[in-house]
Amino acid sequence: MTAVDIVAPAISIGERYRDVVSDRWPVTVAPQPDELLSSWLHRLAYANGVSPRAFARVLGLNPGMWWSAALDMRLPADIAKLLYAKTGVTPDQLAAMTLSHGLPKELLLPLRDNGHRDSSAWLQFCCRCLADDAQPYFRRRWRLATRVSCTEHGCRLRDRCPSCLGRIAAFDQAALVPQHYCVACGYDLRRASIPYLSPATRTLDRCIDDICSLEAMTQSPSGPVLIRRLLSMPSVGGYYSTMILTSLSTAARTYCAQRLNLPSEWPVEGAKDDDEEREARRLRRLIPPTSDHRAWIELLANTLGRRRGRPAASKGNETGIKLPDLLGAYAKMSPASGRPAQERIGTERRP
Ligand SMILES: [Zn+2]
Ligand SMILES: [Zn+2]
Incomplete structure (x- = not known):
């Protein structure tokens, strides 16, 4: 898929979506095993025809950098309540997708981007996992600095798009495109080659x-x-x-x-x-x-x-x-x- 192919269709419901839809949102997506909350939010937005960036406003947030990644760290009670009302996904299921329990906070990759080649990116991925998923999603454990390999496939994880070397920025996606396409260049992350790991x-x-x-x-x-x-x-x-x-x-x-x-x-x-x-x-x-x-x-x-x-x-x-x-x-x-x-x-x- 090229950047031309993934240009969003003209959608104008983003800003007014909250007013238009009364009860449940039209499509609910089920959380996948070990799925990161931000990944589920991006999939939920896409399934309902809203880009991740526009979806931030649906939740009453500013669509700036890291808006969904910040929710991984701490999910405010009012947003959890809204998501439960609109999707039926329970507060316990939502909490299980956050990083507030189960993983040592000190070992999480930080939310920052100084543009340096050797510096950390906030999220990693296994291209084979993404390729195997019916609906590609990002795992909670890919946020840990101690992880460099995929448990399932044994291959090394990546933290950058192999085409443009940009970091994962699905939260900043303004087009209606699934989250496994690079926001900057449109590259399909499932196609990335597998780096060597001893x-x-x-x-x-x-x-x-x-x-x-x-x-x-x-x-x-x-x-x-x-x-x-x-x-x-x-x-x-x-x-x-x-x-x-x-x-x-x-x-x-x-x-x-x-x-x-x-x-x-x-x-x-x-x-x-x-x-x-x-x-x-x-x-x-x-x-x-x-x-x-x-x-x-x-x-x-x-x-x-x-x-x-x-x-x-x-x-x-x-x-x-x-x-x-x-x-x-x-x-x-x-x-x-x-x-x-x-x-x-x-x-x-x-x-
Ligand atoms: Zn894998
Ligand atoms: Zn890219």
């Missing part, structure tokens, strides 16, 4: 994602230490050593995770000998089941600190486990579902 980085990403629920973080005494150490992952060296994780692009964060978790220290997949078996038995004694999130938070905080010679998150609990060994054990205990995307199809090797 197996070691994919495992680190999956391990962090599995244990980093807000509930687990709040319950573990080592939770705040782990959050601090995750934020300072770039300090392992290289171009980004003075930055914090949330300020960096997906490509830059992937680079940091790869430095932290050097492939040369990673055991070759499938290789087995006596030494490896012995080490595996030692690790099995030291490493708790992956369901024990509290213990894993402490282990990961200690291991990330150990890489930089920092004190243990809790005294007397330094196990001496290296990060690649910890993640190797994690990968065996919690095998990934599905084969990595880059093993199935051709990929580009570098961002």
Whole structure:
């Protein structure tokens, strides 16, 4: 689809939509699993023939930058009430789509755009997920700085349109176009190629994602230490050593995770000998089941600190486990579902 194709039909109901429609809005869209509230709002607007930018006014908001992304962070009670009345989607369902619970706030990507190539974008996406969706939508977990891969497809996420390098700006869409088309250039994000991601980085990403629920973080005494150490992952060296994780692009964060978790220290997949078996038995004694999130938070905080010679998150609990060994054990205990995307199809090797 080209920019010419996606020019909006002449629609004049945007400003007066609230007055025209009395009870329920004509079309209701069901929230999808782990859908971000802003994504649902953009789909709801489109389904009812209103552009996302015009829909801001329907909700009594200024259609400026981030209007829907701001609702992800905090949904005012009057807007929740209006959405419930007009769609039948309950306040609990609406709250579940926000970021106010379930995910550690400190690890969310910030709402800003300084235009710098290596700086963070507020939202990431998996082009294969978007391509598989009947109605493409953005996931809550794609707002986390600790995420660089897709759980479903194993491929690296993107945070920019591969055609114009602009960030996702569906909230600013003035045309009547689904949200998987770039607002700036009209590129279909489902068509993007899949950037390379090393197996070691994919495992680190999956391990962090599995244990980093807000509930687990709040319950573990080592939770705040782990959050601090995750934020300072770039300090392992290289171009980004003075930055914090949330300020960096997906490509830059992937680079940091790869430095932290050097492939040369990673055991070759499938290789087995006596030494490896012995080490595996030692690790099995030291490493708790992956369901024990509290213990894993402490282990990961200690291991990330150990890489930089920092004190243990809790005294007397330094196990001496290296990060690649910890993640190797994690990968065996919690095998990934599905084969990595880059093993199935051709990929580009570098961002
Ligand atoms: Zn995916
Ligand atoms: Zn674009």
